[in-house]
Amino acid sequence: MSPKLSPNLKEPHLIEYGDSAILIQYDLGDMHYSKPVNEAVHALAHDLQLSGNWLEIVPGYDSLLCQFDLSKMSLEASKTLLKKQIKTQKPKANPTGNIIEIPICYGGDHGPDINAIQKTSKLSKKALIELHSGSTYDVCIMGFIPGFAFLSEAPKVLHHPRHATPRSLVPAGSVGIAGWQTGIYGLESPGGWQIIGRTPLKLFDKTRTKPFLVEAGDQIKFKPISAKTFYEMSA
Amino acid sequence: MIEILNGGTQTTIQDAGRPNLRHLGIPASGAADKLSFALANWMAGNRWDAPAIECSLGGLHIRFKSDTTIGLAGAEMWAQINGQNVKNFTALPVHKGDILTLSFARDGCRAYIAVAGGLKLPEFMGSSSTYLPAQLGGIDGCALKTGDKLTISNRPREAPRAIPKGYTPALSRHIVLRSRPAPEWEGLDRPSKRHLFVSPFHASAATDRMGSRLRGDKITMEKRLPMTSSPLLPGTLQIPPDGQAILALVDGHCTGGYPRALQIIRADLWLLGQIAPGSQVSFRRCFPEDAPKILKARNSFYSGLIDGFSF
Structure with a gap:
């Protein structure tokens, strides 16, 4: 060794x-x-x-x-x-050095599956949001398609299996949980993850000089925002 | 200028692609059959990697707005200019107002049309290749459709030329792919390890630039262990729980969660672009010491003709 x-x-x-x-x-x-x-x-x-x-x-x-x-x-x-x-190889704690804040609007229309996770975790919505947004996550993989960010493990009580039948369309920016993983859909796509919220930021935008908001090796922190802020930011 | 009268089943702009971005989730894309694409450009007198038209399965109708020369290569699609049959794998002079039509693919899946001087298109991350899932490249990231117009570029070029004898690839509806084991190969059960090399598979209707779902003997794992998402390459054969193998192609996902059984050797990757729905697909083993030799021989043969080309 x-x-x-x-x-x-x-x-x-x-x-x-x-x-x-x-x-x-x-x-x-x-x-x-x-x-x-x-x-x-x-x-x-x-x-x-x-x-x-x-x-x-x-x-x-x-x-x-x-x-x-x-x-x-x-x-x-x-x-x-x-x-x-x-x-x-020398170890690096945060290989790219970036810590990126991602605003997310939890629950409601943006997070239709939050109730299911509240049930299994026996947490109030507030406690669930505090727990999910309380950790710093590593961006482990980008892909399978551009902009999808596979993040590190969610807190244990939030673990939840995927939908048996995937949704035919998950909006871009949706934040979900699949088993122990949490992740962000960068593009609109079919998907089976449990959606708990959505960010108004575009993880992938081909018209920007830097098309990707995050890359593998970055770290991210979620910041809870209201539905009103979500609409203001996405306008 | 070239006007699209009918885009056909799926016609896109492709070049050599945008490599080394898979860590961002962007597959390289590019011409699905790199060899036919390079030959089309060579015949038109272009650099081998100039943007060209890739027509899948057929149905493409285009009108030329000026006199030029095109290189036509890839699958035989009964091409006609103004209703007169023209020969595949040739350089063809076209005149202002001429209409080129491609009917349907007979012996493969994709035909390439390169225009002398190349096509002028905006680039995304160094390439004009169309990648439909994220709408990158081409015209607004979409497949070509009626009314689209393509501008011909005037880059310095060679005179149009004919392919010398022996360089035209033989395409067929039976595709034989040489392979090496992929990371989860050892996890396959014994009968499956044998079936993969003795039974032929058929490409299903679910075949596009991203991948091809194969029908055939059910391929099963000794023990199906939960798998964490892991990197994936074009030319990887994956085994989903239903046992119907999926072959990843040039626009394939950058990561996947199914066991990876086989990987097609680099020298044969160009053939993946000619898998059409209904094609028969067979896998062969390649000895580890043979793969670099095959590649070296193929590269030195074609780079003698096409400057800078490699498989």
Whole structure:
């Protein structure tokens, strides 16, 4: 075990992904999310991206996809390069250094599923909002489509399974819960997450110089706002 | 200028795409069949990666507003100019007022029309490629439709040219893809590991630039473990709970939550763009030491013709 890693962080496995990519996979044991692992993923992603040696560097919650140019580098050489990087990687608590505040209007039309989560968590709406907006979340993955932000674990009492049948349309900016995950829909899309609120901010806007509001490796904090503020901000 | 009279089933503008943005959730997009696209541009005398028209399945009608030359490549779609049959994989002179029609795809899914000088379009993150789910690239991020107009660019170019013998790819409705294991391959049960390579699959109607749902033998996992969303690449075969495999294509999701069984080798990725609904799809194993050799041979063959091209 490398001394650079925190004591309970095991060396990741390097798994071949086809002929021109390697998946760095961390072992979480029985856990579904580990903050030190996710920080290690983003620290690696950040430095590998800067090295310019890779075609795509795509972080997951507990894994990192590294695609190399097979016409210039072999699978073995790529593995060696990654092993070296993992050994010497310095941990970074907040890899990009950004903490972004996301205003969110909880409940009502913007959060149609808040009642269901109030029931299972036995929390008042106020307590639920305080709990969900009380933590700082890591932006773990961007995607599956542009602007969707997969965030780190929600407080345990808020965990809730997805809808059995996904909604055919979830509005852009909707904030939801799926199992232990919480996340934000960047674009209007079909989806099965339990929607508890909505942000008036656009997570993805192709007309902005910086189209993305957040990126993987950032941290975000939710700030509760009223429906009135929501409409003022989205006007 | 080119005027779209009928956009057909789905016609988009594509170039070499916008790579290295998957960490932002943006797939590279670009021409689904990179080889036919590059050949179309080469014949028109363009750089291989100039924006061109990609027509899926057929039905495209366009009118030229000036004299120019086009390169036509990809799936055979019974192309006609003013009602006269023209040959696929050729450079074709067109005149002001000429109407080009593509009927329906016979031996693949996508045809490419490159115009001498290339097409002039705004770029998003370095590319004009259309990505429909987020409305990026092309004209307002949409598929081409009746009334759209495309401006021809006047970049310095070579004279139009004919493809030398041996460089035209053979397309068919039976697509054979060579593959290597993807991360969850070991989790498949024994019969499924065998079925994947011996039984043919058929691309269902749910086939587009994002992916192709395959019909065929049910593929099952030894033990289905809950999976956390993890990165995904074009050319990955995923196994959802119903056992009907999904092949991710050029606009495919950047992350997914289904087990990843196989990954198509890089040298064969261009073929994914020619999978049409109803195509037969077969998978073959590729030895680890062969994949780089196949790529090297294919690259040196085509880069001898097309400057700067690689699979």
